[in-house]
Amino acid sequence: MSNSIEIPFSTTLMVRDTxxxxxxxxxxxALARLFDDALRPAGLTNGQFSLMMSLNRPEPPPMGPVxxxxxxxxxxxxxxxxxxxxxxxxxVMENPRDRRGRLLSxxxxxxxxxxxxxxxxxxxxxxxxxxLPEGGAARLRQDLQALS
Amino acid sequence: MSNSIEIPFSTTLMVRDTxxxxxxxxxxxALARLFDDALRPAGLTNGQFSLMMSLNRPEPPPMGPVxxxxxxxxxxxxxxxxxxxxxxxxxVMENPRDRRGRLLSxxxxxxxxxxxxxxxxxxxxxxxxxxLPEGGAARLRQDLQALS
DNA sequence: ACTAAATACATTGATATCAATAGAAATGAA
DNA sequence: TTCATTTCTATTGATATCAATGTATTTAGT
Numbered sequence: 184m185s186n187s188i189e190i191p192f193s194t195t196l197m198v199r200d201t202x203x204x205x206x207x208x209x210x211x212x213a214l215a216r217l218f219d220d221a222l223r224p225a226g227l228t229n230g231q232f233s234l235m236m237s238l239n240r241p242e243p244p245p246m247g248p249v250x251x252x253x254x255x256x257x258x259x260x261x262x263x264x265x266x267x268x269x270x271x272x273x274x275v276m277e278n279p280r281d282r283r284g285r286l287l288s289x290x291x292x293x294x295x296x297x298x299x300x301x302x303x304x305x306x307x308x309x310x311x312x313x314x315l316p317e318g319g320a321a322r323l324r325q326d327l328q329a330l331s
Numbered sequence: 332m333s334n335s336i337e338i339p340f341s342t343t344l345m346v347r348d349t350x351x352x353x354x355x356x357x358x359x360x361a362l363a364r365l366f367d368d369a370l371r372p373a374g375l376t377n378g379q380f381s382l383m384m385s386l387n388r389p390e391p392p393p394m395g396p397v398x399x400x401x402x403x404x405x406x407x408x409x410x411x412x413x414x415x416x417x418x419x420x421x422x423v424m425e426n427p428r429d430r431r432g433r434l435l436s437x438x439x440x441x442x443x444x445x446x447x448x449x450x451x452x453x454x455x456x457x458x459x460x461x462x463l464p465e466g467g468a469a470r471l472r473q474d475l476q477a478l479s
Numbered sequence: 480a481c482t483a484a485a486t487a488c489a490t491t492g493a494t495a496t497c498a499a500t501a502g503a504a505a506t507g508a509a
Numbered sequence: 510t511t512c513a514t515t516t517c518t519a520t521t522g523a524t525a526t527c528a529a530t531g532t533a534t535t536t537a538g539t
Contacts (some may be wrong), residue, residue, distance in 0.1 A: 209402035211359035213479035254357035331361035
């Protein structure tokens with residue numbers, strides 16, 4: 184006479200084994216830890232590295248396109264810029280062509296930090312790449328692209 | 332006479348296009364938003380769904396193995412359990428066999444919430460699956476597994 | 480049994496993430 | 510021009526994430 188709504192354990196196992204969201208979140212956490220550890224001597228997290236690298240352009244981009252490139256909420260980008268501004272690695276200035284907007288650029292010091300981090304990224308990425316099956320990296324990137 | 336250490340724009344483009352960490356983080360954010368939106372009527376986030384589903388077992392598991400299964404830090408799990416305990420969906424009890432440890436279990440109400448969320452997961456996952464190339468989902472899971 | 484080491488978890492502090500909301504500026508329609 | 514709408518960003522509040530650290534308990538070596 185149980186009123187409880189039970190999900191069979193077999194269903195749990197099926198969800199665990201097939202859920203792409205779970206698989207991606209797990210890989211995201213594991214890779215984030217790996218790159219965070221590797222980049223720590225450079226003073227960057229994986230997210231800060233990706234953000235700053237995306238700002239290394241000929242022309243300072245506004246926030247919207249950067250958030251879209253990183254597939255993150257604009258409010259997340261606003262928050263993520265704070266510690267980088269505080270450290271003097273990123274400059275946020277008003278867009279003279281559209282005073283609602285901001286233009287993001289690396290400072291000279293920011294570029295130096297990024298340059299120091301680049302070889303760490305290279306060796307870490309090469310290591311991961313080597314652990315994937317032949318052609319796995321390219322295939323993986325393509326599949327992930329289809330998700331976002 | 333610039334002292335600044337410049338990374339070529341071409342390198343930036345290469346990193347953007349090849350970095351597996353960035354690709355996975357992007358996909359993770361996009362998928363999280365997708366499932367969060369879909370699961371909102373059920374009152375769950377994607378992470379809470381995965382966590383609660385992993386607790387739907389015959390025997391209440393301790394925290395360590397659950398954190399390992401989700402590839403998350405144990406301190407993250409401690410924090411993630413708080414709102415679920417507060418809502419009365421998850422029970423955390425002392426392990427009588429090892430008083431350092433805790434055993435995690437779903438409450439009756441928690442099981443009901445999870446049961447309501449399950450069909451949402453199914454339809455959302457089916458939609459994603461359909462957007463991937465033939466056999467893409469299985470291949471993707473395998474590649475992601477190799478990363479964590 | 481005693482003690483050192485290992486294990487399991489909690490707390491704190493910092494950053495990351497997004498929904499909801501609000502403000503300011505640009506755009507478009509009249 | 511005027512005003513309603515849209516666009517761009519910031520703020521607030523809640524949860525997520527992990528490093529560093531601390532505490533309690535168990536385990537292992539003696």
